[in-house]
Amino acid sequence: INKDSGVIQVGNVYAIVSTAKLQGLEGQTVTVKGYFVNDKVDADTVLINNKYVTGESFCIEEVI
Numbered sequence: 935i936n937k938d939s940g941v942i943q944v945g946n947v948y949a950i951v952s953t954a955k956l957q958g959l960e961g962q963t964v965t966v967k968g969y970f971v972n973d974k975v976d977a978d979t980v981l982i983n984n985k986y987v988t989g990e991s992f993c994i995e996e997v998i
Contacts, residue, residue: 941982941989942966948989950978955994965998 940953942964956964971991979988 941980941987942992948987949992950980950989951992951994955997959997966992966994967996967998968992968994 938952938954940951940956941948942951942956951966955966969992971993977988977990979986981987
């Protein structure tokens with residue numbers, strides 16, 4: 935995770951995403967189309983806002 939990546943919440947789980955297509959939408963509810971980066975959907979744990987969050991890497995193709 936770096937300044938170009940973040941986490942989105944999907945129900946009670948999280949997805950690690952590139953934030954390039956989400957600029958200006960922070961804190962809002964959005965609908966996205968895309969795909970998980972790994973077929974295995976390996977989980978990663980990252981530090982976001984002083985909390986550890988586990989999520990799968992997801993590539994956003996479109997914000998609806």
